[in-house]
Amino acid sequence: MKVLITGGCGFIGSHTCEYYIKKGDQVISFDNMTKYELTRTGYAADSARDYNWNFLKKLGVNLLKEDIRDYDKLKEAAKGCDFIIHTAAQPAMTISEEDPDLDFSTNVLGTFNVLKVARDYKIPVVSCATIHIYGNEINKELEEGETRYLREPIEIDEKYPVMEGILTPLHVSKRAAELYVQTFIDTYNLEAASFRLTGLYGPNQFGGEDHGWVANFAIRAILGEPINIYGAGKQVRDILYAKDAVRAFDAFYKNRKSGIYNIGGASKTSISLIECVEIIKEIIGKDVQVNFCPDRFGDLRYFVCDISKAKEKLNWEPTVLPKEGINNLIDWVKENINLFKKD
Numbered sequence: 001m002k003v004l005i006t007g008g009c010g011f012i013g014s015h016t017c018e019y020y021i022k023k024g025d026q027v028i029s030f031d032n033m034t035k036y037e038l039t040r041t042g043y044a045a046d047s048a049r050d051y052n053w054n055f056l057k058k059l060g061v062n063l064l065k066e067d068i069r070d071y072d073k074l075k076e077a078a079k080g081c082d083f084i085i086h087t088a089a090q091p092a093m094t095i096s097e098e099d100p101d102l103d104f105s106t107n108v109l110g111t112f113n114v115l116k117v118a119r120d121y122k123i124p125v126v127s128c129a130t131i132h133i134y135g136n137e138i139n140k141e142l143e144e145g146e147t148r149y150l151r152e153p154i155e156i157d158e159k160y161p162v163m164e165g166i167l168t169p170l171h172v173s174k175r176a177a178e179l180y181v182q183t184f185i186d187t188y189n190l191e192a193a194s195f196r197l198t199g200l201y202g203p204n205q206f207g208g209e210d211h212g213w214v215a216n217f218a219i220r221a222i223l224g225e226p227i228n229i230y231g232a233g234k235q236v237r238d239i240l241y242a243k244d245a246v247r248a249f250d251a252f253y254k255n256r257k258s259g260i261y262n263i264g265g266a267s268k269t270s271i272s273l274i275e276c277v278e279i280i281k282e283i284i285g286k287d288v289q290v291n292f293c294p295d296r297f298g299d300l301r302y303f304v305c306d307i308s309k310a311k312e313k314l315n316w317e318p319t320v321l322p323k324e325g326i327n328n329l330i331d332w333v334k335e336n337i338n339l340f341k342k343d
């Protein structure tokens with residue numbers, strides 16, 4: 001089949017392109033190759049930006065440097081496609097506060113364009129949302145354990161109220177995009193899903209302080225640089241390994257049960273920031289300096305997905321546990337360490 005992946009040269013997009021091309025499908029990556037976030041990381045931004053492009057080029061992916069806000073270009077690229085996986089986004093809360101126009105145009109207009117194209121050509125589509133859609137009122141329900149915040153019940157399902165608490169532009173743009181997904185399902189019978197993704201991690205991730213915290217921690221630890229943790233470090237996520245997220249996209253294609261899904265590792269992958277630092281220390285065999293900084297605006301201190309709906313309707317569940325996944329991420333960072341040293 002022919003698959004269109006928006007944001008194909010990003011972290012999760014590159015894994016998705018790799019999966020489908022290796023399966024023997026035709027794959028198009030539609031990515032504007034923005035450096036907005038990478039230039040803030042202090043890494044070798046130009047080489048880092050080219051990494052996934054070069055990796056996918058060698059695999060035979062059709063690479064288009066285009067913007068999802070350009071409806072005509074998107075429509076041209078989607079012609080004849082069987083599946084769209086929409087990963088292109090402005091994904092960082094910090095950047096959304098600083099540049100709400102970029103956040104709005106990318107996440108709302110961009111997703112709207114993807115949905116219109118999918119409707120016009122009747123192509124099934126998965127759109128990436130985020131667990132931030134739940135807002136941060138959950139912070140008020142937590143107890144403080146020794147290394148993590150605790151909550152009962154541990155897992156949270158899709159019926160939990162959304163957009164509660166202090167909102168940033170990212171909350172709104174991601175929720176608006178998700179509401180459009182629901183609207184296109186209801187109004188135009190589009191086969192579509194919005195995946196409320198938890199913290200994702202794995203190789204090919206140029207994580208920085210804005211986005212991609214597991215990779216950010218691993219990269220800094222390997223470089224021997226201090227890690228900044230905002231808040232107590234007891235924030236909890238059910239981190240999800242990239243390949244498991246890609247399997248979830250494919251599970252939607254195979255099962256076509258439209259709707260909104262929590263896609264995370266659930267209890268078995270739940271981990272706090274400081275617990276993650278301990279795992280990294282253990283794997284790399286050296287100490288890591290951690291600086292604790294004030295909480296960040298809008299931070300969600302706890303989320304662990306109840307994934308019963310995805311298990312039942314998509315027949316999907318994650319397979320990779322944090323130690324194994326972090327180990328793979330660390331191997332990849334070590335192999336590519338020059339990408340993380342300033343240009």
Ligand SMILES: NC(=O)c1ccc[n+]([C@@H]2O[C@H](COP(=O)([O-])OP(=O)(O)OC[C@H]3O[C@@H](n4cnc5c(N)ncnc54)[C@H](O)[C@@H]3O)[C@@H](O)[C@H]2O)c1
Nearest residue numbers: 007009010011012031032033034067068088089091128200
């Ligand atoms: N990484 C995570 O932990 C995480 C967690 C929850 C949700 N998500 C969501 O998953 C999706 C993918 O995240 P990621 O970590 O792979 O992000 P990423 O930043 O690594 O990749 C996004 C890609 O989209 C591209 N892009 C940005 N604006 C574009 C535009 N206007 N037109 C075309 N391409 C554009 C970028 O160049 C980049 O390559 C996003 O929707 C994000 O919000 C990610």
